Amino acid sequence: xxxxxxxxxxxxxxxxxxxxxxxxxxxxxxxxxxxxxxxxxxxxxxxxxxxxxxxxxxxxxxxxxxxxxxxxxxxxxxxxxxxxxxxxxxxxxxxxxxxxxxxxxxxxxxxxxxxxxxxxxxxxxxxxxxxxxxxxxxxxxxxxxxxxxxxxxxxxxxxxxxxxxxxxxxxxxxxxxxxxxxxxxxxxxxxxxxxxxxxxxxxxxxxxxxxxxxxxxxxxxxxxxxxxxxxxxxxxx
Numbered sequence: 001x002x003x004x005x006x007x008x009x010x011x012x013x014x015x016x017x018x019x020x021x022x023x024x025x026x027x028x029x030x031x032x033x034x035x036x037x038x039x040x041x042x043x044x045x046x047x048x049x050x051x052x053x054x055x056x057x058x059x060x061x062x063x064x065x066x067x068x069x070x071x072x073x074x075x076x077x078x079x080x081x082x083x084x085x086x087x088x089x090x091x092x093x094x095x096x097x098x099x100x101x102x103x104x105x106x107x108x109x110x111x112x113x114x115x116x117x118x119x120x121x122x123x124x125x126x127x128x129x130x131x132x133x134x135x136x137x138x139x140x141x142x143x144x145x146x147x148x149x150x151x152x153x154x155x156x157x158x159x160x161x162x163x164x165x166x167x168x169x170x171x172x173x174x175x176x177x178x179x180x181x182x183x184x185x186x187x188x189x190x191x192x193x194x195x196x197x198x199x200x201x202x203x204x205x206x207x208x209x210x211x212x213x214x215x216x217x218x219x220x221x222x223x224x225x226x227x228x229x230x231x232x233x234x235x236x237x
Contacts, residue, residue: 093229094229096231096232097229097230097231097232098111098221098229098230098231098232099212099219099220099221099229099230100209100210100211100212100219100220100221100223101211101212101220102229104232105232106232106234108234108235109232109233109234110232110233110234110235111221111222111230111231111232111233112230112231112232112233113221113222113224113226113230114221114226114227114228114229114230114231115171115172117149117150118233118236119235119236120150120152120236121236122152122236123152123153123154124152124153124154125153125154125155126151126153126157126159128159128160129157129158129159130145130158130159130160131145131158132145133145133179133180135160136160136161139160140160142162142163142165142180143160143161143162143163144160144161144162144163144179144180144181145158145159145160145161146158146159146161146163146181147159148161163179163180163181164176164180164181164182165180169182170182172194172197173185173193173194173197173204173205173206183203184203184204184205185203185204186202186203186204187199187202187203187204188202192204195216195217195218195227196215196216196218196225196226196227197225206224206225206226207224207225208223208224208225209223209224209225210223
């Protein structure tokens with residue numbers, strides 16, 4: 001029968017024990033490396049990489065590359081304000097028009113009444129100066145010898161001009177008489193005159209005013225009533 005030395009037997013047992021411990025220890029180490037409670041190894045516990053959090057962090061900020069976020073696109077849109085075309089003095093009067101309440105605001109402008117002549121600027125010396133209707137009618141029976149502001153004569157000379165043939169050739173409140181001239185319409189009372197006119201000593205004349213409220217539905221322009229506002233004009237050079 002063989003006999004084993006006690007020291008040798010103890011050494012063998014120790015070797016076997018160490019080998020088992022190394023194997024168990026290695027397995028435990030591998031398990032501990034793999035066991036991260038569902039997280040990747042080395043990732044910080046509070047790392048947040050979800051899509052919702054990324055959007056929450058970038059809303060309201062410009063994303064590099066020039067793309068604006070939803071907030072910028074919906075709240076940063078520019079709007080075009082409408083152009084103001086009314087006179088600042090009186091919002092009821094269109095720009096470029098004038099009344100007693102809304103004067104012209106441009107430098108060198110004046111208020112021209114509806115139907116009035118705006119001036120000539122440079123005057124002229126006429127060649128067809130006349131003194132009587134007969135002089136004109138000898139050439140054309142429809143002409144008369146009169147002064148007209150739009151003739152732009154320098155000295156107020158009378159010249160041969162076409163006379164009226166019907167009331168429609170005359171301005172509002174006027175009638176064409178038998179001498180081919182436009183004269184104020186005859187009347188007996190205010191109702192015999194057009195709107196914005198009054199019967200004054202048997203003839204229709206524009207109502208005198210200081211405010212548009214005195215003209216009913218009309219406008220006070222240069223001290224008289226009209227159916228529409230005046231026009232702002234520049235003086236002729």
